[in-house]
Structures are given as structure tokens and as C-alpha cells.
Amino acid sequence: MKQLLILGAGTSGTMMANHLRKALSKKEWNITIVDQEETHYYQPGFLFLPFDIYKTKQVKKKIEKFIPKGVKLLKEKINRIDKDNDLVVLENENILQYDILIIATGTNIAPQEIEGMLGDHWQKSVFDFYTFEGARNLRNKLRTWEGGKLVVHISEMPIKCPVAPLEFAFLADSYFINKGMRDKVDITYVTPMSGAFTKPIATKELGHLLEQKNIKVVPDFNIERVDAENQKIIDYGEEEVAYDLLVTVPTNMGDELIERSGFGDELNFVPTDKTTLQTKVKDNIFAIGDATNIPASKAGSVAHFEAEILTENIQRYIQGKELKKEFDGHANCFIETGHGKALLIDFNYTQEPVKGTFPFPNVGPLSLLKETHMNHMGKLAFRWIYWNMLIKGKHIPFVSATMSTSGKQLETTNNL
Amino acid sequence: MTTTEKTYAGVCVTCNEQGYLTNFEQWNKDVGLAIAKEEQIEMTDKHWEVIQFLQEQHKKQVPLSIRKIGKSGVVSIKEFYQLFPKGPLKISSRISGIPKPVSCI
Numbered sequence: 001m002k003q004l005l006i007l008g009a010g011t012s013g014t015m016m017a018n019h020l021r022k023a024l025s026k027k028e029w030n031i032t033i034v035d036q037e038e039t040h041y042y043q044p045g046f047l048f049l050p051f052d053i054y055k056t057k058q059v060k061k062k063i064e065k066f067i068p069k070g071v072k073l074l075k076e077k078i079n080r081i082d083k084d085n086d087l088v089v090l091e092n093e094n095i096l097q098y099d100i101l102i103i104a105t106g107t108n109i110a111p112q113e114i115e116g117m118l119g120d121h122w123q124k125s126v127f128d129f130y131t132f133e134g135a136r137n138l139r140n141k142l143r144t145w146e147g148g149k150l151v152v153h154i155s156e157m158p159i160k161c162p163v164a165p166l167e168f169a170f171l172a173d174s175y176f177i178n179k180g181m182r183d184k185v186d187i188t189y190v191t192p193m194s195g196a197f198t199k200p201i202a203t204k205e206l207g208h209l210l211e212q213k214n215i216k217v218v219p220d221f222n223i224e225r226v227d228a229e230n231q232k233i234i235d236y237g238e239e240e241v242a243y244d245l246l247v248t249v250p251t252n253m254g255d256e257l258i259e260r261s262g263f264g265d266e267l268n269f270v271p272t273d274k275t276t277l278q279t280k281v282k283d284n285i286f287a288i289g290d291a292t293n294i295p296a297s298k299a300g301s302v303a304h305f306e307a308e309i310l311t312e313n314i315q316r317y318i319q320g321k322e323l324k325k326e327f328d329g330h331a332n333c334f335i336e337t338g339h340g341k342a343l344l345i346d347f348n349y350t351q352e353p354v355k356g357t358f359p360f361p362n363v364g365p366l367s368l369l370k371e372t373h374m375n376h377m378g379k380l381a382f383r384w385i386y387w388n389m390l391i392k393g394k395h396i397p398f399v400s401a402t403m404s405t406s407g408k409q410l411e412t413t414n415n416l
Numbered sequence: 417m418t419t420t421e422k423t424y425a426g427v428c429v430t431c432n433e434q435g436y437l438t439n440f441e442q443w444n445k446d447v448g449l450a451i452a453k454e455e456q457i458e459m460t461d462k463h464w465e466v467i468q469f470l471q472e473q474h475k476k477q478v479p480l481s482i483r484k485i486g487k488s489g490v491v492s493i494k495e496f497y498q499l500f501p502k503g504p505l506k507i508s509s510r511i512s513g514i515p516k517p518v519s520c521i
């Protein structure tokens with residue numbers, strides 16, 4: 001029997017287990033998947049949790065619920081990969097041998113990377129919402145917060161779901177209006193990028209949203225440290241932003257197991273071919289989702305498109321065929337803008353987000369790069385799609401793995 | 417995308433709306449020097465070392481970040497700010513003739 005080993009049973013690993021159990025012969029291939037957690041979290045729900053829009057139980061389910069029959073699940077922490085001997089060493093020192101390895105260990109926050117971010121103030125006046133605990137603690141804080149300076153902040157790029165912090169700022173505006181205390185809250189969005197939007201068309205179409213919602217933007221801010229005592233963040237250029245409540249997205253990094261395995265870049269992301277998803281580490285090691293260093297967005301929708309292509313490439317690899325260089329960086333993301341509305345963007349490595357309709361040309365029902373209630377319903381429906389279709393590896397009708405240009409207004413653009 | 421033609425040091429280059437070269441092939445050191453002048457940067461050997469590092473990363477298709485520069489061994493992040501004050505990655509990318517670092521939207 002040959003062994004296919006998947007590291008990580010989050011969005012990507014779970015999808016690959018479902019796809020591959022169907023695609024590979026049960027007589028020839030054992031499939032094993034390893035994860036340290038009991039729970040599969042619906043991470044997009046962490047955006048809604050702080051605002052009491054979702055309850056905690058809506059964003060977590062038992063991990064084994066989504067692992068198909070015929071795939072062995074090991075709930076263990078992974079220590080490292082021994083690529084030269086095709087082995088994975090678990091923290092309990094058990095050793096797993098593999099013929100093919102898929103790395104799907106995602107990315108996590110690393111607040112320790114920023115001086116002064118951790119300390120007594122962590123989860124008291126400085127919060128993240130990228131973890132279940134962070135989102136829940138922030139919800140508890142917001143329930144009784146009496147207002148002041150709310151600073152929504154990105155530490156450094158890349159982060160997973162790069163639009164989530166902006167959505168957080170939009171939803172905060174909505175939340176405080178509904179609570180009748182918007183006049184007591186000052187919202188500032190602080191980003192290391194040159195603006196909240198950086199692509200020309202999105203900037204033109206969406207720039208007004210921030211002004212309309214009275215959200216101040218501080219661009220080009222590269223944080224050096226948090227001065228928790230004086231409640232301010234300071235950047236390398238000595239610029240300071242004061243806060244009463246700091247909601248930050250700390251540096252995002254791949255798991256330390258990647259560093260212990262002796263590969264990975266300075267943020268522990270795995271060097272991976274951006275079209276085939278084979279790693280540059282060794283031919284029999286593939287990577288998917290947030291764990292890779294490819295220049296696509298780190299998002300569940302991206303992982304979903306990658307999974308379809310990786311499933312095919314694993315089969316080609318087994319058959320000794322050339323891998324398909326097919327992944328184009330396709331991403332499809334809803335962006336909550338508050339007050340029951342959302343935007344939808346669809347883009348890839350070379351095509352920036354543009355206006356149009358989705359998924360049916362000229363029909364929709366969803367509108368690209370435009371605030372609509374229908375898009376908001378789409379975002380909420382995404383949770384159902386996630387639990388029932390996406391991670392189970394079911395194809396989502398009408399949406400292809402590579403980006404389609406029909407129904408899009410492309411005449412004005414080409415990528416930068 | 418609208419582009420404009422600009423002449424730097426006698427070389428006609430194509431730039432995007434924000435003044436970044438759209439074709440790296442059109443770059444040479446004199447063009448870089450002229451753009452630096454526009455950015456009010458007095459170029460020294462250290463500046464050029466950084467520019468060279470950025471261009472090498474660009475050719476290898478490695479996305480650039482402040483952290484990457486800090487770990488490059490060429491300059492520390494503090495020094496990078498001293499060389500190209502206010503938005504150093506933006507300014508140095510422009511002088512290098514490579515695209516501005518962008519997010520997805």
C-alpha cells in the first residue's frame with residue numbers, strides 16, 4: 001500500500017481528503033490526515049462574532065465530522081517533516097512514512113513578532129479577531145465598551161483574508177450606529193499599504209465608502225512597536241496613532257513546524273510553484289491554502305479553487321504525467337460593508353477586481369464591486385456552503401476553478 | 417489602466433497613473449537617478465544596494481515586504497526608513513522601476 005499524508009485538517013486539508021478519497025484507488029492508497037485540534041473553525045465567522053451577529057456555536061464543529069470514511073484522522077501535533085527520508089515526526093515522537101505529502105497547515109497570528117503587542121494589555125485593550133478566542137473576547141469587550149478611539153490595524157502583509165480588517169471597520173461603524181453610540185466612537189483604519197484600497201478600479205469605485213462611514217485612514221504605517229502604557233502604536237518612521245481600543249491583525253506566519261523542517265521563507269511559508277502547487281522543496285511534497293508562499297490571496301475560496309487543480313495534479317504525478325500549470329490565482333471574496341450590504345470581488349494573479357455580474361454574465365444575481373443587499377445574503381449563505389459543500393469537496397455550481405471574464409467590465413483595465 | 421509616457425534622463429518610459437514604470441526593461445541607472453530626484457532622494461551607494469536587492473527579488477517574482485528588506489542583510493528596517501523616509505518601500509520600488517506593492521483590492 002502507498003501512503004498519502006495530509007498535514008492539517010482545516011479548510012484545505014479537509015477538502016483534499018474528500019477529493020482524493022474519491023479520486024484514488026482504495027486498494028492502492030492509504031490516506032492519513034493529521035491535525036492538533038478537536039474543532040474545525042469557520043474562520044470567516046470570526047468577523048461576525050465580535051458584533052454578536054454569529055454565536056460561537058455557529059463557527060465551530062467537530063473536526064472528524066468532515067473527514068470522509070476511508071481516511072484516517074490522527075489528532076496529534078506535528079513536530080517536523082524529514083524531507084530527505086520521506087517521514088513526518090509527530091510531537092509524541094511517532095513517525096509517519098509517506099509517498100506523497102500535502103502541506104495544509106495554514107497560517108496563524110504571531111503577535112510576539114511586534115514589540116510590546118503581548119503583555120497584560122493583550123485581550124484587554126489590544127485584541128485580535130483572527131482566532132476564536134480573540135474574536136470571542138473582543139465580543140465581550142465590545143458589549144460593555146463605552147466608546148473612545150477604536151483603531152483597526154494591520155501589522156504587516158501578507159495576512160489571510162486581506163479584506164477582513166476593512167470589513168471589521170465597516171461593521172464596527174454599523175454596530176455602533178445601531179447601539180446609538182456612533183458619536184462616541186472614533187474609527188481609524190491603519191494599514192502598511194498605501195491606502196485601504198490599492199488597485200486603481202477598486203480605489204475609484206470604493207474610496208468614497210470610508211469617507212461616507214467616517215472612517216479615517218492612516219496609510220503607509222509600518223508598525224515598530226505597541227506602547228501599551230501610553231496606548232499608542234508607533235511606526236518605523238516615528239509616526240504615532242493613539243488608541244483606547246486596538247483591534248490588530250498581528251503578523252501572520254506559517255506554523256513553526258515548517259521552520260523546524262528546515263524550509264520555508266522568513267514567515268514560514270512553503271516555497272511553492274504558483275501554477276502547479278508542487279513545492280520547491282521536493283517533488284513528492286505539495287502545498288495548498290494559506291501555508292504556501294504563492295502570491296494569491298490567503299482565502300478559503302482560493303483554497304477551494306486550488307483543491308480542484310491539486311487533485312488533478314496529484315493524480316498526474318502518480319501516473320508520471322506532466323503537472324498542469326493551471327492555477328491562475330483565482331479568488332472570489334465577499335466584503336461586508338455594514339448595514340446589511342456587501343461587495344463581491346472576483347480576480348486572479350493578473351486581473352484586478354472590476355465591475356460586472358456574477359456568476360451569470362449580465363444576470364448576476366450578484367454584483368461585482370458594488371454594494372448590494374444580495375451580496376450580503378451571499379456572504380451569509382457562504383457559511384452554509386462552507387459547511388455543506390466547500391470543505392466536503394463538492395463542486396460549487398457555475399463557479400470554475402480558473403477565473404472567468406464573462407460578465408465583467410474589462411475594457412478599462414488590465415493588471416498593473 | 418491609463419499609462420503616460422515620460423522622459424527621464426533622455427529615455428522615454430511608460431508609467432502608470434502613480435508614476436511607476438510599467439515595463440522594467442525600460443529602466444536604467446540614470447532613469448532611477450532621475451526618479452530619485454523627483455522623490456527628493458539623494459542617492460548614495462547604500463541606496464543603490466537596496467535598489468539592486470529590490471530588483472533581484474522582483475526578477476525572482478518574490479513579493480516584497482518591509483520584513484524582507486529588514487532580513488535582507490542589506491539594511492535594517494530603521495536604516496531603510498532613514499534612506500527613503502516616509503513610505504520607503506513605495507519610494508524605493510518606484511526608483512527601482514518595479515511595480516508598487518499592492519494588496520488584492
Ligand SMILES: Cc1cc2nc3c(=O)[nH]c(=O)nc-3n(C[C@H](O)[C@H](O)[C@H](O)COP(=O)(O)OP(=O)(O)OC[C@H]3O[C@@H](n4cnc5c(N)ncnc54)[C@H](O)[C@@H]3O)c2cc1C
Binds near residue numbers: 010046078160
Ligand atoms: C477573520 C477571518 C475572516 C475570513 N473571511 C474569509 C472569507 O470571507 N472568505 C474566504 O474565502 N476566506 C476567509 N478567511 C480565510 C480562510 O478562513 C482561510 O484562508 C482558510 O481557512 C485557509 O485554509 P487552510 O486549510 O489553508 O488553513 P486552516 O483552515 O487555518 O487550517 C490549518 C490547520 O492546520 C493545523 N495545524 C497547523 N500546524 C499544525 C501542527 N504543527 N500540528 C498539527 N496541526 C497543525 C491547524 O490546527 C489547522 O486546523 C477568513 C479568515 C479569517 C481569520
